Amino acid sequence: xxxxxxxxxxxxxxxxxxxxxxxxxxxxxxxxxxxxxxxxxxxxxxxxxxxxxxxxxxxxxxxxxxxxxxxxxxxxxxxxxxxxxxxxxxxxxxxxxxxxxxxxxxxxxxxxxxxxxxxxxxxxxxxxxxxxxxxxxxxxxxxxxxxxxxxxxxxxxxxxxxxxxxxxxxxxxxxxxxxxxxxxxxxxxxxxxxxxxxxxxxxxxxxxxxxxxxxxxxxxxxxxxxxxxxxxxxxxxxxxxxxxxxxxxxxxxxxxxxxxxxxxxxxxxxxxxxxxxxxxxxxx
Amino acid sequence: xxxxxxxxxxxxxxxxxxxxxxxxxxxxxxxxxxxxxxxxxxxxxxxxxxxxxxxxxxxxxxxxxxxxxxxxxxxxxxxxxxxxxxxxxxxxxxxxxxxxxxxxxxxxxxxxxxxxxxxxxxxxxxxxxxxxxxxxxxxxxxxxxxxxxxxxxxxxxxxxxxxxxxxxxxxxxxxxxxxxxxxxxxxxxxxxxxxxxxxxxxxxxxxxxxxxxxxxxxxxxxx
Numbered sequence: 001x002x003x004x005x006x007x008x009x010x011x012x013x014x015x016x017x018x019x020x021x022x023x024x025x026x027x028x029x030x031x032x033x034x035x036x037x038x039x040x041x042x043x044x045x046x047x048x049x050x051x052x053x054x055x056x057x058x059x060x061x062x063x064x065x066x067x068x069x070x071x072x073x074x075x076x077x078x079x080x081x082x083x084x085x086x087x088x089x090x091x092x093x094x095x096x097x098x099x100x101x102x103x104x105x106x107x108x109x110x111x112x113x114x115x116x117x118x119x120x121x122x123x124x125x126x127x128x129x130x131x132x133x134x135x136x137x138x139x140x141x142x143x144x145x146x147x148x149x150x151x152x153x154x155x156x157x158x159x160x161x162x163x164x165x166x167x168x169x170x171x172x173x174x175x176x177x178x179x180x181x182x183x184x185x186x187x188x189x190x191x192x193x194x195x196x197x198x199x200x201x202x203x204x205x206x207x208x209x210x211x212x213x214x215x216x217x218x219x220x221x222x223x224x225x226x227x228x229x230x231x232x233x234x235x236x237x238x239x240x241x242x243x244x245x246x247x248x249x250x251x252x253x254x255x256x257x258x259x260x261x262x263x264x265x266x267x268x269x270x271x272x273x274x275x276x277x278x279x280x281x282x283x284x
Numbered sequence: 285x286x287x288x289x290x291x292x293x294x295x296x297x298x299x300x301x302x303x304x305x306x307x308x309x310x311x312x313x314x315x316x317x318x319x320x321x322x323x324x325x326x327x328x329x330x331x332x333x334x335x336x337x338x339x340x341x342x343x344x345x346x347x348x349x350x351x352x353x354x355x356x357x358x359x360x361x362x363x364x365x366x367x368x369x370x371x372x373x374x375x376x377x378x379x380x381x382x383x384x385x386x387x388x389x390x391x392x393x394x395x396x397x398x399x400x401x402x403x404x405x406x407x408x409x410x411x412x413x414x415x416x417x418x419x420x421x422x423x424x425x426x427x428x429x430x431x432x433x434x435x436x437x438x439x440x441x442x443x444x445x446x447x448x449x450x451x452x453x454x455x456x457x458x459x460x461x462x463x464x465x466x467x468x469x470x471x472x473x474x475x476x477x478x479x480x481x482x483x484x485x486x487x488x489x490x491x492x493x494x495x496x497x498x499x500x501x502x503x504x505x506x507x
Contacts, residue, residue: 051403074406081407087400091422100418101408144409 001026002148002180006047006056006066010204012038019043019054019204025182025197027061027147030174032191032212033184035201041184044201045150048182049081050074060148080141080179082151086133088125094136095121101143111139114176115169131162138170142177149174151183155190167193188216226273228284234261243281245272254281288455289463290482296371296459297439300378301386301432307379308386308431313416315387316394334384338444345377346449369451374459377449378439386435393427394420426498433494437487 002025010017019040025031033041046052050065050073058066065072089097094117098108112118115135125133134154141149154170155163171194174181185191191198191212198215200208208215229247234256236242241261243254254272256264260281264270269284311330315323333341349367350356359365367373397420405415421428443461450457452466460483467476 049403049407051406074403075409075411077407079407081404083400083404085398085400087398087404089401089405089419089423091419100405100410140404140408 001061003057003059004048006044006054006058008043008047008052008054010040010043014038017204021201021204021206023199023206023209025180027180028178030171030181030194030196031183032195032198033182033201034186034191034198034215039201040204041201042152045081045152045182045184048148049079049150050077078144078147080144080146080149082134082137082141082149082154084153084156086125086130086137088133088136088140090125093122093124094128097125097136097140098143101140102145104143107143107145108139111142114172115139131158131166134158134166135169138166138173142173142179145177146179149177149179149181151181153184153186156186163187163190170194192216226271228269228271231264231266231268231270233266234264236261245270245281247272256281289458289460289479292371292455292458293440293460296374296378297436299375300382300439301436303375304379304382304386304435305432308383308390309416312387312390313394313420315391330387331384333381338381338442339448341381342377342445342448345373345380345445349373349376349449368449369453369457371450371456374446374450374457377445378442381442381445382435382438385438386431389427389431389434393424393431396427397423426501429497430494433490437490440483441487 004024005022006019008019010019017040021040021044033044035041043052047054047066048058050071053071054066055068056066057064057068060077064070065077089100092100094112095108098111099105109118112121115138117132117135117139120128120132125136128136134157138151138154151170155166158166167190170181170183173179174194183194185195195212198208198210198212199206200215227247229245229252231243232246232251233244234241235244241256241258243256243261243264245252245254252272263283264281270281271284272281274280311326315326315330346368347353348355349359351360351368356367359367365372367376401419401423402415405419406412410418441461443465446457446459447462447465450459450462452458452462458466460479464476464479464483467473467479
């Protein structure tokens with residue numbers, strides 16, 4: 001079990017902010033850390049890894065990793081860390097990247113086989129694509145057979161297809177190695193697919209904690225479905241107004257009345273929902 | 285015509301580069317990693333030899349190494365080594381004079397390394413020492429080569445400090461730059477021409493090789 005109770009003052013874009021987290025994580029859980037950028041997710045992960053200082057306590061299976069004025073250095077914490085931008089050792093081949101962590105040729109072969117990288121093992125990181133680099137990075141993090149695997153938005157730089165593929169691989173590896181996994185992610189579908197629990201961070205505090213289905217599914221109102229988006233433009237066409245809203249990667253046109261059009265501002269966040277079959281647009 | 289001054293110059297430059305590398309490596313690493321308040325003071329101190337007139341630097345070193353200072357007296361009385369007007373003194377003076385040329389490229393190299401890469405090494409359980417030699421240095425070869433070669437070249441090219449601390453003792457402290465100065469003084473222009481041309485040629489080739497190496501390295505790594 002991991003018990004976390006930490007505080008740290010952060011100097012972000014919106015001035016000074018207190019990061020204050022208290023939670024426990026069970027062994028073998030797959031936890032997603034979610035929240036807007038600048039909410040302290042990455043910092044929390046880095047504190048867990050021992051890469052940043054903080055006040056408070058972290059104990060992992062009765063072992064103190066952090067307590068008042070004593071912090072276990074990252075070298076002695078049994079963790080694997082996957083960085084957003086891979087952070088591979090460019091002077092070493094793929095195989096050497098793995099063996100640098102632990103001289104276990106069998107494990108390296110096994111990991112490379114699982115991630116379909118065996119044929120690339122003599123290449124250098126610069127000769128790989130983004131997806132391949134991130135797979136190497138995940139393999140490297142597992143070479144120490146860590147108890148805890150920390151992932152900082154590992155798949156956000158990759159395209160959708162590669163993402164789905166790597167999500168499956170992550171899940172396989174999480175199960176096979178029996179790690180407790182903590183992953184920073186923005187992507188609801190990714191969280192839904194991988195995580196058994198979501199922690200939502202807002203301004204340095206945990207504001208929501210639960211199963212992905214409970215946290216992610218919008219249950220307010222009686223809408224059958226609703227999407228969040230950004231209002232891009234309102235056009236007047238003859239007697240009606242048409243609002244153009246960006247939802248994810250898609251642009252949608254919605255008819256609004258002249259009163260509604262007056263209330264809405266360009267650039268505003270809006271929800272698009274339907275009740276029965278009539279789409280309605282409302283401010284958030 | 286004797287090539288002794290050249291051999292002496294290169295011997296001095298090689299020794300200086302070697303000693304400075306050992307001193308500057310931990311210093312540059314510390315400067316690149318620290319957030320301490322004394323960092324700007326240390327940075328200013330290491331950069332001083334670049335802006336001070338060689339005569340000022342030479343004067344202080346001369347004073348510090350001479351018998352009238354505690355350091356010079358200690359060396360002469362207990363170790364029996366005379367520091368002023370000797371090759372040993374020249375090496376010490378050159379180390380001061382060329383310090384920024386070794387520290388700054390190395391510090392720059394360390395600072396431009398991907399921080400996450402170093403952190404990945406720490407998380408892999410590797411010490412700072414291992415990380416420095418197996419991850420940091422191999423990933424900053426251009427900075428490494430620049431630091432060593434420029435220090436070497438800068439030491440070969442020094443004149444003022446060498447003249448003040450070493451004098452001009454043939455075979456001991458009479459390096460190429462000092463030899464050329466003396467040739468001009470006694471109006472032996474022919475020898476001065478030959479010596480100067482050799483210096484010019486060697487310096488150009490050395491610098492050219494550094495730039496070619498760095499260009500190739502950057503091309504290979506797609507920078």
